[in-house]
Amino acid sequence: MSLYAYAITRDRPIELDGPWLIRHRGLALVVADVDLDRFTGLEFDDPAEDSPLAVLAREHDTVVRAVFRHEPVLPLRFGTVLESADAALRLLAARHEEALVRLDQLAGRQEWGVRLRAAAPEPPQLDGLSGTAYLMARRRNLTAADDARRDATAVHEELTRRAAESTRRDPAGDVLLEAAYLVDVPLEDDFHASVHRLTSGLSVEITGPWPPYSFTRMELADA
Amino acid sequence: MENRHTSLADTLERVLDKGVVIVGDIAVSVVDIELLTLRVRLFVASAQTAREMGMDWWTDDPFFTPKAVDRTAEMKALTQQNAELGDRLAALERALGERS
Known part of the structure:
Protein backbone atom coordinates (compact mmCIF):
# COMPACT_ATOMS: atom_id res chain seq x y z
CA MET A 1 0.00 0.00 0.00
CA SER A 2 1.35 3.42 -0.94
CA LEU A 3 1.30 6.36 1.44
CA TYR A 4 0.17 9.84 0.52
CA ALA A 5 2.32 12.41 2.33
CA TYR A 6 0.75 15.76 3.26
CA ALA A 7 3.23 17.63 5.40
CA ILE A 8 6.17 17.54 7.74
CA THR A 9 5.56 18.71 11.28
CA ARG A 10 6.93 18.31 14.77
CA ASP A 11 6.40 15.05 16.58
CA ARG A 12 3.54 16.06 18.87
CA PRO A 13 0.31 14.25 19.63
CA ILE A 14 -2.32 15.43 17.14
CA GLU A 15 -5.80 14.00 16.63
CA LEU A 16 -6.50 13.77 12.91
CA ASP A 17 -9.55 12.33 11.23
CA GLY A 18 -7.92 9.63 9.10
CA PRO A 19 -4.30 10.58 8.47
CA TRP A 20 -1.60 9.60 10.99
CA LEU A 21 1.99 10.45 11.83
CA ILE A 22 5.19 8.60 11.05
CA ARG A 23 7.70 9.81 13.62
CA HIS A 24 11.46 10.20 13.55
CA ARG A 25 13.60 12.09 16.10
CA GLY A 26 11.29 15.00 16.80
CA LEU A 27 9.92 15.19 13.25
CA ALA A 28 6.74 13.65 11.91
CA LEU A 29 5.39 13.03 8.44
CA VAL A 30 1.61 13.27 8.07
CA VAL A 31 0.48 10.39 5.85
CA ALA A 32 -2.59 8.43 4.81
CA ASP A 33 -3.23 5.31 2.75
CA VAL A 34 -3.89 6.29 -0.81
CA ASP A 35 -5.84 4.72 -3.63
CA LEU A 36 -3.63 5.59 -6.58
CA ASP A 37 -6.53 5.15 -9.00
CA ARG A 38 -7.96 8.40 -7.70
CA PHE A 39 -4.94 10.20 -9.12
CA THR A 40 -4.94 8.58 -12.54
CA GLY A 41 -5.56 10.93 -15.41
CA LEU A 42 -5.75 14.00 -13.23
CA GLU A 43 -3.45 15.91 -15.52
CA PHE A 44 -6.14 15.80 -18.16
CA ASP A 45 -8.85 16.82 -15.75
CA ASP A 46 -10.39 20.23 -16.18
CA PRO A 47 -9.93 21.87 -12.78
CA ALA A 48 -13.52 23.03 -12.35
CA GLU A 49 -15.13 23.58 -8.96
CA ASP A 50 -16.34 19.97 -8.45
CA SER A 51 -13.72 18.10 -10.51
CA PRO A 52 -11.74 15.18 -9.01
CA LEU A 53 -8.64 17.40 -9.02
CA ALA A 54 -10.44 20.12 -7.05
CA VAL A 55 -11.74 17.58 -4.53
CA LEU A 56 -8.27 16.08 -4.00
CA ALA A 57 -6.61 19.49 -3.74
CA ARG A 58 -9.13 20.59 -1.12
CA GLU A 59 -8.61 17.33 0.80
CA HIS A 60 -4.88 17.98 0.77
CA ASP A 61 -5.41 21.54 2.00
CA THR A 62 -7.85 20.41 4.70
CA VAL A 63 -5.34 17.96 6.20
CA VAL A 64 -2.49 20.46 6.07
CA ARG A 65 -4.71 23.03 7.81
CA ALA A 66 -5.83 20.54 10.44
CA VAL A 67 -2.19 19.97 11.42
CA PHE A 68 -1.41 23.68 11.12
CA ARG A 69 -4.10 24.46 13.72
CA HIS A 70 -1.85 22.80 16.32
CA GLU A 71 1.70 22.79 15.04
CA PRO A 72 3.89 24.50 12.44
CA VAL A 73 3.95 22.63 9.14
CA LEU A 74 6.01 22.26 6.02
CA PRO A 75 3.34 21.46 3.45
CA LEU A 76 4.41 18.99 0.78
CA ARG A 77 3.65 19.50 -2.88
CA PHE A 78 0.35 17.95 -3.99
CA GLY A 79 0.69 14.36 -5.26
CA THR A 80 3.60 13.17 -3.13
CA VAL A 81 3.34 9.42 -2.64
CA LEU A 82 5.79 7.19 -0.76
CA GLU A 83 6.11 3.49 -1.34
CA SER A 84 6.34 2.54 2.34
CA ALA A 85 6.74 3.69 5.94
CA ASP A 86 10.46 2.93 5.56
CA ALA A 87 10.65 5.44 2.73
CA ALA A 88 8.97 7.98 5.00
CA LEU A 89 11.59 7.40 7.69
CA ARG A 90 14.44 7.77 5.19
CA LEU A 91 12.87 11.00 4.01
CA LEU A 92 12.63 12.41 7.53
CA ALA A 93 16.23 11.43 8.21
CA ALA A 94 17.57 12.91 4.97
CA ARG A 95 17.12 16.60 5.83
CA HIS A 96 16.29 16.25 9.52
CA GLU A 97 18.17 19.32 10.77
CA GLU A 98 17.00 21.67 8.05
CA ALA A 99 13.35 20.69 8.53
CA LEU A 100 13.46 21.23 12.32
CA VAL A 101 15.09 24.64 11.93
CA ARG A 102 12.52 25.72 9.35
CA LEU A 103 9.63 24.55 11.54
CA ASP A 104 10.99 26.69 14.39
CA GLN A 105 11.18 29.71 12.08
CA LEU A 106 7.60 29.21 10.89
CA ALA A 107 6.14 28.69 14.38
CA GLY A 108 3.56 31.30 15.37
CA ARG A 109 3.33 32.69 11.84
CA GLN A 110 0.72 32.49 9.10
CA GLU A 111 0.71 33.29 5.42
CA TRP A 112 -1.50 36.01 3.94
CA GLY A 113 -1.99 36.60 0.22
CA VAL A 114 -2.39 40.11 -1.17
CA ARG A 115 -3.40 40.83 -4.76
CA LEU A 116 -3.63 44.34 -6.16
CA ARG A 117 -5.39 45.01 -9.44
CA ALA A 118 -5.22 47.96 -11.76
CA ALA A 119 -8.34 50.05 -11.99
CA ALA A 120 -9.87 49.82 -15.46
CA PRO A 121 -8.82 52.95 -17.38
CA GLU A 122 -11.43 55.35 -18.68
CA PRO A 123 -12.47 54.16 -22.15
CA PRO A 124 -11.34 56.90 -24.54
CA GLN A 125 -14.04 59.01 -26.15
CA LEU A 126 -12.83 59.13 -29.72
CA ASP A 127 -15.71 61.10 -31.22
CA GLY A 128 -14.80 64.68 -31.95
CA LEU A 129 -11.41 64.34 -30.31
CA SER A 130 -8.54 66.13 -32.00
CA GLY A 131 -5.37 64.18 -32.67
CA THR A 132 -3.48 66.12 -30.03
CA ALA A 133 -6.19 65.66 -27.41
CA TYR A 134 -6.29 61.95 -28.21
CA LEU A 135 -2.54 61.54 -27.77
CA MET A 136 -2.64 63.48 -24.50
CA ALA A 137 -5.41 61.26 -23.18
CA ARG A 138 -3.37 58.23 -24.24
CA ARG A 139 -0.30 59.54 -22.45
CA ARG A 140 -2.29 60.17 -19.26
CA ASN A 141 -3.43 56.54 -19.28
CA LEU A 142 0.10 55.22 -19.84
CA THR A 143 1.52 57.43 -17.10
CA ALA A 144 -1.22 56.29 -14.76
CA ALA A 145 -0.29 52.65 -15.46
CA ASP A 146 3.38 53.39 -14.67
CA ASP A 147 2.40 55.14 -11.44
CA ALA A 148 0.16 52.21 -10.45
CA ARG A 149 3.04 49.76 -10.90
CA ARG A 150 5.36 51.94 -8.84
CA ASP A 151 2.71 52.30 -6.12
CA ALA A 152 2.27 48.52 -6.02
CA THR A 153 6.00 48.06 -5.45
CA ALA A 154 5.91 50.67 -2.67
CA VAL A 155 2.99 48.82 -1.04
CA HIS A 156 4.94 45.57 -1.25
CA GLU A 157 8.05 47.10 0.36
CA GLU A 158 5.95 48.63 3.12
CA LEU A 159 4.15 45.33 3.84
CA THR A 160 7.42 43.41 3.71
CA ARG A 161 8.65 45.54 6.59
CA ARG A 162 5.64 44.36 8.63
CA ALA A 163 6.12 40.70 7.79
CA ALA A 164 8.67 38.13 8.90
CA GLU A 165 9.13 37.08 5.26
CA SER A 166 7.58 37.95 1.95
CA THR A 167 7.57 36.70 -1.59
CA ARG A 168 6.31 38.30 -4.78
CA ARG A 169 5.27 36.77 -8.07
CA ASP A 170 5.66 38.31 -11.47
CA PRO A 171 2.41 40.16 -12.02
CA ALA A 172 0.35 39.31 -15.11
CA GLY A 173 -2.64 40.85 -16.80
CA ASP A 174 -4.25 43.58 -14.73
CA VAL A 175 -2.59 42.28 -11.55
CA LEU A 176 -0.13 44.83 -10.20
CA LEU A 177 0.94 42.91 -7.13
CA GLU A 178 0.67 39.21 -6.35
CA ALA A 179 2.45 38.63 -3.06
CA ALA A 180 2.44 36.46 0.04
CA TYR A 181 3.50 37.55 3.52
CA LEU A 182 4.47 35.45 6.49
CA VAL A 183 3.16 37.34 9.50
CA ASP A 184 3.58 36.83 13.25
CA VAL A 185 0.14 36.07 14.65
CA PRO A 186 0.32 38.82 17.32
CA LEU A 187 1.16 41.35 14.59
CA GLU A 188 -1.67 40.38 12.25
CA ASP A 189 -3.98 43.24 13.26
CA ASP A 190 -1.16 45.66 12.54
CA PHE A 191 -0.48 44.01 9.21
CA HIS A 192 -4.13 44.17 8.13
CA ALA A 193 -4.44 47.77 9.23
CA SER A 194 -1.41 48.54 7.06
CA VAL A 195 -2.90 46.69 4.10
CA HIS A 196 -6.10 48.70 4.36
CA ARG A 197 -4.29 52.00 4.85
CA LEU A 198 -1.85 51.45 1.97
CA THR A 199 -4.43 50.16 -0.49
CA SER A 200 -7.39 52.40 0.23
CA GLY A 201 -9.03 53.28 -3.06
CA LEU A 202 -7.29 50.42 -4.86
CA SER A 203 -8.74 47.09 -5.92
CA VAL A 204 -7.28 44.66 -3.38
CA GLU A 205 -7.96 40.99 -2.59
CA ILE A 206 -6.68 39.44 0.62
CA THR A 207 -6.62 35.67 1.13
CA GLY A 208 -5.71 33.69 4.21
CA PRO A 209 -4.68 32.82 6.70
CA TRP A 210 -2.84 30.03 4.89
CA PRO A 211 -0.38 27.44 6.12
CA PRO A 212 3.04 28.60 4.88
CA TYR A 213 2.67 27.12 1.37
CA SER A 214 4.63 29.96 -0.21
CA PHE A 215 7.42 29.82 2.36
CA THR A 216 8.60 26.25 2.13
CA ARG A 217 10.91 26.35 -0.85
CA MET A 218 12.70 23.19 0.18
CA GLU A 219 13.76 20.13 -1.74
CA LEU A 220 14.05 16.93 0.22
CA ALA A 221 16.17 14.29 -1.40
CA ASP A 222 17.05 10.79 -0.36
CA ALA A 223 20.63 11.95 -0.10
CA MET B 1 -8.62 28.19 9.48
CA GLN B 48 -9.38 35.99 -13.56
CA THR B 49 -10.48 36.54 -17.13
CA ALA B 50 -13.83 37.96 -16.13
CA ARG B 51 -12.05 40.73 -14.31
CA GLU B 52 -9.76 41.36 -17.21
CA MET B 53 -12.53 41.55 -19.79
CA GLY B 54 -12.96 45.20 -18.97
CA MET B 55 -9.29 45.71 -19.71
CA ASP B 56 -9.26 44.74 -23.38
CA TRP B 57 -10.63 47.96 -24.81
CA TRP B 58 -7.26 48.62 -26.42
CA THR B 59 -7.57 45.57 -28.70
CA ASP B 60 -10.10 47.58 -30.67
CA ASP B 61 -8.13 50.76 -30.32
CA PRO B 62 -6.52 51.72 -33.64
CA PHE B 63 -3.71 53.44 -31.71
CA PHE B 64 -2.42 50.13 -30.36
CA THR B 65 -3.85 47.72 -32.88
CA PRO B 66 -3.68 48.86 -36.49
CA LYS B 67 -5.69 45.77 -37.46
CA ALA B 68 -8.64 47.18 -35.56
CA VAL B 69 -9.01 49.66 -38.39
CA ASP B 70 -9.27 46.80 -40.90
CA ARG B 71 -11.84 45.13 -38.73
CA THR B 72 -13.99 48.27 -38.69
CA ALA B 73 -13.69 48.57 -42.45
CA GLU B 74 -14.52 44.89 -42.88
CA MET B 75 -17.55 45.30 -40.64
CA LYS B 76 -18.75 48.24 -42.72
CA ALA B 77 -18.35 46.29 -45.94
CA LEU B 78 -20.28 43.34 -44.52
CA THR B 79 -23.06 45.55 -43.22
CA GLN B 80 -23.34 47.20 -46.63
CA GLN B 81 -23.34 43.84 -48.40
CA ASN B 82 -26.03 42.64 -46.01
CA ALA B 83 -28.21 45.65 -46.77
CA GLU B 84 -27.75 45.15 -50.53
CA LEU B 85 -28.72 41.48 -50.27
CA GLY B 86 -31.77 42.42 -48.22
CA ASP B 87 -32.84 44.91 -50.88
CA ARG B 88 -32.38 42.36 -53.67
CA LEU B 89 -34.35 39.75 -51.75
CA ALA B 90 -37.18 42.19 -51.14
CA ALA B 91 -37.21 43.07 -54.87
CA LEU B 92 -37.33 39.39 -55.83
CA GLU B 93 -40.19 38.73 -53.40
CA ARG B 94 -42.08 41.68 -54.79
CA ALA B 95 -41.58 40.40 -58.36
CA LEU B 96 -42.76 36.92 -57.34
CA GLY B 97 -45.81 38.40 -55.59
CA GLU B 98 -46.76 40.36 -58.74
CA ARG B 99 -46.45 37.24 -60.91
CA SER B 100 -48.78 35.00 -58.85
Missing part, protein backbone atom coordinates in the same frame (compact mmCIF):
# COMPACT_ATOMS: atom_id res chain seq x y z
CA GLU B 2 -11.69 27.28 7.42
CA ASN B 3 -10.92 26.89 3.75
CA ARG B 4 -14.50 26.82 2.52
CA HIS B 5 -14.45 30.41 1.42
CA THR B 6 -11.13 30.39 -0.35
CA SER B 7 -11.49 30.28 -4.08
CA LEU B 8 -10.50 27.11 -5.89
CA ALA B 9 -8.01 29.06 -7.97
CA ASP B 10 -6.18 30.31 -4.86
CA THR B 11 -6.17 26.84 -3.28
CA LEU B 12 -4.88 25.12 -6.41
CA GLU B 13 -2.21 27.73 -6.93
CA ARG B 14 -0.79 27.03 -3.48
CA VAL B 15 -1.39 23.30 -3.08
CA LEU B 16 -0.07 22.35 -6.52
CA ASP B 17 2.61 24.92 -6.97
CA LYS B 18 4.06 25.44 -3.51
CA GLY B 19 5.45 23.38 -0.70
CA VAL B 20 8.31 21.01 -0.12
CA VAL B 21 9.35 19.16 -3.25
CA ILE B 22 10.54 15.64 -2.72
CA VAL B 23 13.05 14.33 -5.19
CA GLY B 24 14.83 11.02 -5.33
CA ASP B 25 13.71 7.47 -5.80
CA ILE B 26 12.01 7.03 -2.43
CA ALA B 27 9.17 9.21 -3.56
CA VAL B 28 7.11 8.88 -6.68
CA SER B 29 4.95 11.63 -7.92
CA VAL B 30 1.68 10.08 -9.02
CA VAL B 31 0.79 12.78 -11.44
CA ASP B 32 2.79 14.74 -13.90
CA ILE B 33 3.13 17.76 -11.64
CA GLU B 34 4.60 20.01 -14.28
CA LEU B 35 1.79 19.38 -16.72
CA LEU B 36 -0.78 19.65 -13.96
CA THR B 37 0.71 22.89 -12.74
CA LEU B 38 0.58 24.30 -16.23
CA ARG B 39 -3.09 23.40 -16.56
CA VAL B 40 -3.82 24.92 -13.18
CA ARG B 41 -2.10 28.12 -14.20
CA LEU B 42 -4.42 28.26 -17.19
CA PHE B 43 -7.38 27.71 -14.90
CA VAL B 44 -6.26 30.37 -12.48
CA ALA B 45 -5.78 32.71 -15.42
CA SER B 46 -9.24 31.96 -16.79
CA ALA B 47 -10.75 32.48 -13.35
Whole structure:
Protein backbone atom coordinates (compact mmCIF):
# COMPACT_ATOMS: atom_id res chain seq x y z
CA MET A 1 0.00 0.00 0.00
CA SER A 2 1.35 3.42 -0.94
CA LEU A 3 1.30 6.36 1.44
CA TYR A 4 0.17 9.84 0.52
CA ALA A 5 2.32 12.41 2.33
CA TYR A 6 0.75 15.76 3.26
CA ALA A 7 3.23 17.63 5.40
CA ILE A 8 6.17 17.54 7.74
CA THR A 9 5.56 18.71 11.28
CA ARG A 10 6.93 18.31 14.77
CA ASP A 11 6.40 15.05 16.58
CA ARG A 12 3.54 16.06 18.87
CA PRO A 13 0.31 14.25 19.63
CA ILE A 14 -2.32 15.43 17.14
CA GLU A 15 -5.80 14.00 16.63
CA LEU A 16 -6.50 13.77 12.91
CA ASP A 17 -9.55 12.33 11.23
CA GLY A 18 -7.92 9.63 9.10
CA PRO A 19 -4.30 10.58 8.47
CA TRP A 20 -1.60 9.60 10.99
CA LEU A 21 1.99 10.45 11.83
CA ILE A 22 5.19 8.60 11.05
CA ARG A 23 7.70 9.81 13.62
CA HIS A 24 11.46 10.20 13.55
CA ARG A 25 13.60 12.09 16.10
CA GLY A 26 11.29 15.00 16.80
CA LEU A 27 9.92 15.19 13.25
CA ALA A 28 6.74 13.65 11.91
CA LEU A 29 5.39 13.03 8.44
CA VAL A 30 1.61 13.27 8.07
CA VAL A 31 0.48 10.39 5.85
CA ALA A 32 -2.59 8.43 4.81
CA ASP A 33 -3.23 5.31 2.75
CA VAL A 34 -3.89 6.29 -0.81
CA ASP A 35 -5.84 4.72 -3.63
CA LEU A 36 -3.63 5.59 -6.58
CA ASP A 37 -6.53 5.15 -9.00
CA ARG A 38 -7.96 8.40 -7.70
CA PHE A 39 -4.94 10.20 -9.12
CA THR A 40 -4.94 8.58 -12.54
CA GLY A 41 -5.56 10.93 -15.41
CA LEU A 42 -5.75 14.00 -13.23
CA GLU A 43 -3.45 15.91 -15.52
CA PHE A 44 -6.14 15.80 -18.16
CA ASP A 45 -8.85 16.82 -15.75
CA ASP A 46 -10.39 20.23 -16.18
CA PRO A 47 -9.93 21.87 -12.78
CA ALA A 48 -13.52 23.03 -12.35
CA GLU A 49 -15.13 23.58 -8.96
CA ASP A 50 -16.34 19.97 -8.45
CA SER A 51 -13.72 18.10 -10.51
CA PRO A 52 -11.74 15.18 -9.01
CA LEU A 53 -8.64 17.40 -9.02
CA ALA A 54 -10.44 20.12 -7.05
CA VAL A 55 -11.74 17.58 -4.53
CA LEU A 56 -8.27 16.08 -4.00
CA ALA A 57 -6.61 19.49 -3.74
CA ARG A 58 -9.13 20.59 -1.12
CA GLU A 59 -8.61 17.33 0.80
CA HIS A 60 -4.88 17.98 0.77
CA ASP A 61 -5.41 21.54 2.00
CA THR A 62 -7.85 20.41 4.70
CA VAL A 63 -5.34 17.96 6.20
CA VAL A 64 -2.49 20.46 6.07
CA ARG A 65 -4.71 23.03 7.81
CA ALA A 66 -5.83 20.54 10.44
CA VAL A 67 -2.19 19.97 11.42
CA PHE A 68 -1.41 23.68 11.12
CA ARG A 69 -4.10 24.46 13.72
CA HIS A 70 -1.85 22.80 16.32
CA GLU A 71 1.70 22.79 15.04
CA PRO A 72 3.89 24.50 12.44
CA VAL A 73 3.95 22.63 9.14
CA LEU A 74 6.01 22.26 6.02
CA PRO A 75 3.34 21.46 3.45
CA LEU A 76 4.41 18.99 0.78
CA ARG A 77 3.65 19.50 -2.88
CA PHE A 78 0.35 17.95 -3.99
CA GLY A 79 0.69 14.36 -5.26
CA THR A 80 3.60 13.17 -3.13
CA VAL A 81 3.34 9.42 -2.64
CA LEU A 82 5.79 7.19 -0.76
CA GLU A 83 6.11 3.49 -1.34
CA SER A 84 6.34 2.54 2.34
CA ALA A 85 6.74 3.69 5.94
CA ASP A 86 10.46 2.93 5.56
CA ALA A 87 10.65 5.44 2.73
CA ALA A 88 8.97 7.98 5.00
CA LEU A 89 11.59 7.40 7.69
CA ARG A 90 14.44 7.77 5.19
CA LEU A 91 12.87 11.00 4.01
CA LEU A 92 12.63 12.41 7.53
CA ALA A 93 16.23 11.43 8.21
CA ALA A 94 17.57 12.91 4.97
CA ARG A 95 17.12 16.60 5.83
CA HIS A 96 16.29 16.25 9.52
CA GLU A 97 18.17 19.32 10.77
CA GLU A 98 17.00 21.67 8.05
CA ALA A 99 13.35 20.69 8.53
CA LEU A 100 13.46 21.23 12.32
CA VAL A 101 15.09 24.64 11.93
CA ARG A 102 12.52 25.72 9.35
CA LEU A 103 9.63 24.55 11.54
CA ASP A 104 10.99 26.69 14.39
CA GLN A 105 11.18 29.71 12.08
CA LEU A 106 7.60 29.21 10.89
CA ALA A 107 6.14 28.69 14.38
CA GLY A 108 3.56 31.30 15.37
CA ARG A 109 3.33 32.69 11.84
CA GLN A 110 0.72 32.49 9.10
CA GLU A 111 0.71 33.29 5.42
CA TRP A 112 -1.50 36.01 3.94
CA GLY A 113 -1.99 36.60 0.22
CA VAL A 114 -2.39 40.11 -1.17
CA ARG A 115 -3.40 40.83 -4.76
CA LEU A 116 -3.63 44.34 -6.16
CA ARG A 117 -5.39 45.01 -9.44
CA ALA A 118 -5.22 47.96 -11.76
CA ALA A 119 -8.34 50.05 -11.99
CA ALA A 120 -9.87 49.82 -15.46
CA PRO A 121 -8.82 52.95 -17.38
CA GLU A 122 -11.43 55.35 -18.68
CA PRO A 123 -12.47 54.16 -22.15
CA PRO A 124 -11.34 56.90 -24.54
CA GLN A 125 -14.04 59.01 -26.15
CA LEU A 126 -12.83 59.13 -29.72
CA ASP A 127 -15.71 61.10 -31.22
CA GLY A 128 -14.80 64.68 -31.95
CA LEU A 129 -11.41 64.34 -30.31
CA SER A 130 -8.54 66.13 -32.00
CA GLY A 131 -5.37 64.18 -32.67
CA THR A 132 -3.48 66.12 -30.03
CA ALA A 133 -6.19 65.66 -27.41
CA TYR A 134 -6.29 61.95 -28.21
CA LEU A 135 -2.54 61.54 -27.77
CA MET A 136 -2.64 63.48 -24.50
CA ALA A 137 -5.41 61.26 -23.18
CA ARG A 138 -3.37 58.23 -24.24
CA ARG A 139 -0.30 59.54 -22.45
CA ARG A 140 -2.29 60.17 -19.26
CA ASN A 141 -3.43 56.54 -19.28
CA LEU A 142 0.10 55.22 -19.84
CA THR A 143 1.52 57.43 -17.10
CA ALA A 144 -1.22 56.29 -14.76
CA ALA A 145 -0.29 52.65 -15.46
CA ASP A 146 3.38 53.39 -14.67
CA ASP A 147 2.40 55.14 -11.44
CA ALA A 148 0.16 52.21 -10.45
CA ARG A 149 3.04 49.76 -10.90
CA ARG A 150 5.36 51.94 -8.84
CA ASP A 151 2.71 52.30 -6.12
CA ALA A 152 2.27 48.52 -6.02
CA THR A 153 6.00 48.06 -5.45
CA ALA A 154 5.91 50.67 -2.67
CA VAL A 155 2.99 48.82 -1.04
CA HIS A 156 4.94 45.57 -1.25
CA GLU A 157 8.05 47.10 0.36
CA GLU A 158 5.95 48.63 3.12
CA LEU A 159 4.15 45.33 3.84
CA THR A 160 7.42 43.41 3.71
CA ARG A 161 8.65 45.54 6.59
CA ARG A 162 5.64 44.36 8.63
CA ALA A 163 6.12 40.70 7.79
CA ALA A 164 8.67 38.13 8.90
CA GLU A 165 9.13 37.08 5.26
CA SER A 166 7.58 37.95 1.95
CA THR A 167 7.57 36.70 -1.59
CA ARG A 168 6.31 38.30 -4.78
CA ARG A 169 5.27 36.77 -8.07
CA ASP A 170 5.66 38.31 -11.47
CA PRO A 171 2.41 40.16 -12.02
CA ALA A 172 0.35 39.31 -15.11
CA GLY A 173 -2.64 40.85 -16.80
CA ASP A 174 -4.25 43.58 -14.73
CA VAL A 175 -2.59 42.28 -11.55
CA LEU A 176 -0.13 44.83 -10.20
CA LEU A 177 0.94 42.91 -7.13
CA GLU A 178 0.67 39.21 -6.35
CA ALA A 179 2.45 38.63 -3.06
CA ALA A 180 2.44 36.46 0.04
CA TYR A 181 3.50 37.55 3.52
CA LEU A 182 4.47 35.45 6.49
CA VAL A 183 3.16 37.34 9.50
CA ASP A 184 3.58 36.83 13.25
CA VAL A 185 0.14 36.07 14.65
CA PRO A 186 0.32 38.82 17.32
CA LEU A 187 1.16 41.35 14.59
CA GLU A 188 -1.67 40.38 12.25
CA ASP A 189 -3.98 43.24 13.26
CA ASP A 190 -1.16 45.66 12.54
CA PHE A 191 -0.48 44.01 9.21
CA HIS A 192 -4.13 44.17 8.13
CA ALA A 193 -4.44 47.77 9.23
CA SER A 194 -1.41 48.54 7.06
CA VAL A 195 -2.90 46.69 4.10
CA HIS A 196 -6.10 48.70 4.36
CA ARG A 197 -4.29 52.00 4.85
CA LEU A 198 -1.85 51.45 1.97
CA THR A 199 -4.43 50.16 -0.49
CA SER A 200 -7.39 52.40 0.23
CA GLY A 201 -9.03 53.28 -3.06
CA LEU A 202 -7.29 50.42 -4.86
CA SER A 203 -8.74 47.09 -5.92
CA VAL A 204 -7.28 44.66 -3.38
CA GLU A 205 -7.96 40.99 -2.59
CA ILE A 206 -6.68 39.44 0.62
CA THR A 207 -6.62 35.67 1.13
CA GLY A 208 -5.71 33.69 4.21
CA PRO A 209 -4.68 32.82 6.70
CA TRP A 210 -2.84 30.03 4.89
CA PRO A 211 -0.38 27.44 6.12
CA PRO A 212 3.04 28.60 4.88
CA TYR A 213 2.67 27.12 1.37
CA SER A 214 4.63 29.96 -0.21
CA PHE A 215 7.42 29.82 2.36
CA THR A 216 8.60 26.25 2.13
CA ARG A 217 10.91 26.35 -0.85
CA MET A 218 12.70 23.19 0.18
CA GLU A 219 13.76 20.13 -1.74
CA LEU A 220 14.05 16.93 0.22
CA ALA A 221 16.17 14.29 -1.40
CA ASP A 222 17.05 10.79 -0.36
CA ALA A 223 20.63 11.95 -0.10
CA MET B 1 -8.62 28.19 9.48
CA GLU B 2 -11.69 27.28 7.42
CA ASN B 3 -10.92 26.89 3.75
CA ARG B 4 -14.50 26.82 2.52
CA HIS B 5 -14.45 30.41 1.42
CA THR B 6 -11.13 30.39 -0.35
CA SER B 7 -11.49 30.28 -4.08
CA LEU B 8 -10.50 27.11 -5.89
CA ALA B 9 -8.01 29.06 -7.97
CA ASP B 10 -6.18 30.31 -4.86
CA THR B 11 -6.17 26.84 -3.28
CA LEU B 12 -4.88 25.12 -6.41
CA GLU B 13 -2.21 27.73 -6.93
CA ARG B 14 -0.79 27.03 -3.48
CA VAL B 15 -1.39 23.30 -3.08
CA LEU B 16 -0.07 22.35 -6.52
CA ASP B 17 2.61 24.92 -6.97
CA LYS B 18 4.06 25.44 -3.51
CA GLY B 19 5.45 23.38 -0.70
CA VAL B 20 8.31 21.01 -0.12
CA VAL B 21 9.35 19.16 -3.25
CA ILE B 22 10.54 15.64 -2.72
CA VAL B 23 13.05 14.33 -5.19
CA GLY B 24 14.83 11.02 -5.33
CA ASP B 25 13.71 7.47 -5.80
CA ILE B 26 12.01 7.03 -2.43
CA ALA B 27 9.17 9.21 -3.56
CA VAL B 28 7.11 8.88 -6.68
CA SER B 29 4.95 11.63 -7.92
CA VAL B 30 1.68 10.08 -9.02
CA VAL B 31 0.79 12.78 -11.44
CA ASP B 32 2.79 14.74 -13.90
CA ILE B 33 3.13 17.76 -11.64
CA GLU B 34 4.60 20.01 -14.28
CA LEU B 35 1.79 19.38 -16.72
CA LEU B 36 -0.78 19.65 -13.96
CA THR B 37 0.71 22.89 -12.74
CA LEU B 38 0.58 24.30 -16.23
CA ARG B 39 -3.09 23.40 -16.56
CA VAL B 40 -3.82 24.92 -13.18
CA ARG B 41 -2.10 28.12 -14.20
CA LEU B 42 -4.42 28.26 -17.19
CA PHE B 43 -7.38 27.71 -14.90
CA VAL B 44 -6.26 30.37 -12.48
CA ALA B 45 -5.78 32.71 -15.42
CA SER B 46 -9.24 31.96 -16.79
CA ALA B 47 -10.75 32.48 -13.35
CA GLN B 48 -9.38 35.99 -13.56
CA THR B 49 -10.48 36.54 -17.13
CA ALA B 50 -13.83 37.96 -16.13
CA ARG B 51 -12.05 40.73 -14.31
CA GLU B 52 -9.76 41.36 -17.21
CA MET B 53 -12.53 41.55 -19.79
CA GLY B 54 -12.96 45.20 -18.97
CA MET B 55 -9.29 45.71 -19.71
CA ASP B 56 -9.26 44.74 -23.38
CA TRP B 57 -10.63 47.96 -24.81
CA TRP B 58 -7.26 48.62 -26.42
CA THR B 59 -7.57 45.57 -28.70
CA ASP B 60 -10.10 47.58 -30.67
CA ASP B 61 -8.13 50.76 -30.32
CA PRO B 62 -6.52 51.72 -33.64
CA PHE B 63 -3.71 53.44 -31.71
CA PHE B 64 -2.42 50.13 -30.36
CA THR B 65 -3.85 47.72 -32.88
CA PRO B 66 -3.68 48.86 -36.49
CA LYS B 67 -5.69 45.77 -37.46
CA ALA B 68 -8.64 47.18 -35.56
CA VAL B 69 -9.01 49.66 -38.39
CA ASP B 70 -9.27 46.80 -40.90
CA ARG B 71 -11.84 45.13 -38.73
CA THR B 72 -13.99 48.27 -38.69
CA ALA B 73 -13.69 48.57 -42.45
CA GLU B 74 -14.52 44.89 -42.88
CA MET B 75 -17.55 45.30 -40.64
CA LYS B 76 -18.75 48.24 -42.72
CA ALA B 77 -18.35 46.29 -45.94
CA LEU B 78 -20.28 43.34 -44.52
CA THR B 79 -23.06 45.55 -43.22
CA GLN B 80 -23.34 47.20 -46.63
CA GLN B 81 -23.34 43.84 -48.40
CA ASN B 82 -26.03 42.64 -46.01
CA ALA B 83 -28.21 45.65 -46.77
CA GLU B 84 -27.75 45.15 -50.53
CA LEU B 85 -28.72 41.48 -50.27
CA GLY B 86 -31.77 42.42 -48.22
CA ASP B 87 -32.84 44.91 -50.88
CA ARG B 88 -32.38 42.36 -53.67
CA LEU B 89 -34.35 39.75 -51.75
CA ALA B 90 -37.18 42.19 -51.14
CA ALA B 91 -37.21 43.07 -54.87
CA LEU B 92 -37.33 39.39 -55.83
CA GLU B 93 -40.19 38.73 -53.40
CA ARG B 94 -42.08 41.68 -54.79
CA ALA B 95 -41.58 40.40 -58.36
CA LEU B 96 -42.76 36.92 -57.34
CA GLY B 97 -45.81 38.40 -55.59
CA GLU B 98 -46.76 40.36 -58.74
CA ARG B 99 -46.45 37.24 -60.91
CA SER B 100 -48.78 35.00 -58.85
